[in-house]
Amino acid sequence: MNLNVSDWKRFILGRLFDIKKGKRLTSEDQEDGDNLYIGAIDSNNGVANHISQTPIHKGNTISLSYNGSVGEAIYQPEPYWATDDVNALYSKYEGFNEPIGLFIAATIRQEKYRFSYGRKWTLDNMNITEICLPVKHNADGSIFFDETKKYSDDGYVPDWQFMEDYIKSLHHKPLTTKNKSGQVPDLNVQDWKEFSLYDYFDVIPGKYHYPEEYEEGTTPYYSASNENNGIGSYIDLEADFEGNKVVTGKVGCTAFYAPEAFCATSDVNIFCPRFNMSPYVGLFVATVVNYSENYKWAYGRQCRVGNSKRIKIKLPVDANGNPDWQFMEDYIKALPYGDRVEG
Numbered sequence: 001m002n003l004n005v006s007d008w009k010r011f012i013l014g015r016l017f018d019i020k021k022g023k024r025l026t027s028e029d030q031e032d033g034d035n036l037y038i039g040a041i042d043s044n045n046g047v048a049n050h051i052s053q054t055p056i057h058k059g060n061t062i063s064l065s066y067n068g069s070v071g072e073a074i075y076q077p078e079p080y081w082a083t084d085d086v087n088a089l090y091s092k093y094e095g096f097n098e099p100i101g102l103f104i105a106a107t108i109r110q111e112k113y114r115f116s117y118g119r120k121w122t123l124d125n126m127n128i129t130e131i132c133l134p135v136k137h138n139a140d141g142s143i144f145f146d147e148t149k150k151y152s153d154d155g156y157v158p159d160w161q162f163m164e165d166y167i168k169s170l171h172h173k174p175l176t177t178k179n180k181s182g183q184v185p186d187l188n189v190q191d192w193k194e195f196s197l198y199d200y201f202d203v204i205p206g207k208y209h210y211p212e213e214y215e216e217g218t219t220p221y222y223s224a225s226n227e228n229n230g231i232g233s234y235i236d237l238e239a240d241f242e243g244n245k246v247v248t249g250k251v252g253c254t255a256f257y258a259p260e261a262f263c264a265t266s267d268v269n270i271f272c273p274r275f276n277m278s279p280y281v282g283l284f285v286a287t288v289v290n291y292s293e294n295y296k297w298a299y300g301r302q303c304r305v306g307n308s309k310r311i312k313i314k315l316p317v318d319a320n321g322n323p324d325w326q327f328m329e330d331y332i333k334a335l336p337y338g339d340r341v342e343g
């Protein structure tokens with residue numbers, strides 16, 4: 001199915017949804033449990049914690065942050081508690097479901113560039129925000145008009161069926177795992193030892209390419225981003241670097257494992273292993289780097305190549321006092337979905 005956006009029409013969010021606010025719940029007041037706590041974050045489907053407090057919003061809605069990571073629209077299938085930086089969008093269309101929710105959430109995220117920390121997406125602004133959606137047509141191909149003008153002053157009606165069918169047409173299979181959480185070995189971090197990454201990795205900078213040098217393609221192009229595994233885009237240039245590397249952004253020092261050959265901007269540092277590193281070890285090391293380094297770096301203090309060569313992290317040790325690469329590999333393999341990592 002093709003997305004011919006030239007035929008789409010604009011709709012006001014407040015005409016499509018009842019928008020309800022979240023409610024502040026401090027970390028001190030949160031009690032561990034199984035209910036979802038949705039924060040104004042751009043990862044983990046918005047889930048910042050699991051709490052025992054009763055959800056304040058129903059499932060089959062869209063959570064939309066107006067502060068923090070502004071504009072993160074996420075379909076929420078289950079009931080949840082939303083922080084006061086997040087609003088919940090309740091559809092006025094009775095047939096609203098997950099595929100439609102996923103479609104509209106993706107559309108709403110296209111508006112996030114309009115808002116930032118200096119311009120919060122207030123409830124009033126959110127209610128009058130316009131998004132583009134496909135519209136319902138008659139059998140003869142002409143646009144259908146609703147005389148009640150429920151969703152639009154012009155009488156346009158969103159094509160709910162097209163949105164549902166489009167998402168269902170995307171080729172995907174639910175990710176499954178044979179691993180169980182109970183089989184994961186303990187991380188006795190008190191027994192870990194500090195190591196210099198530069199003892200085991202060469203550190204080199206990325207290579208900048210001007211936008212006019214490339215077009216859309218299939219080569220991953222890493223940038224200083226904390227989203228999409230650090231991949232800013234896919235380009236048509238030959239890869240500058242082989243895969244099986246750990247890459248970090250100069251800003252924030254966010255680390256990712258890069259399994260395939262890639263290009264990387266000059267805002268990226270590349271850790272090239274001097275040992276036979278498996279993908280499992282790469283994932284383990286990248287995770288530890290994020291845990292130990294992210295808070296140290298910000299826009300005012302970039303982690304350049306020289307800084308990266310001085311990074312020290314704690315790792316599990318073997319009987320000889322060296323990094324226990326085998327334990328790291330076994331640990332990642334034992335995690336739920338660790339059996340889906342291609343070694």
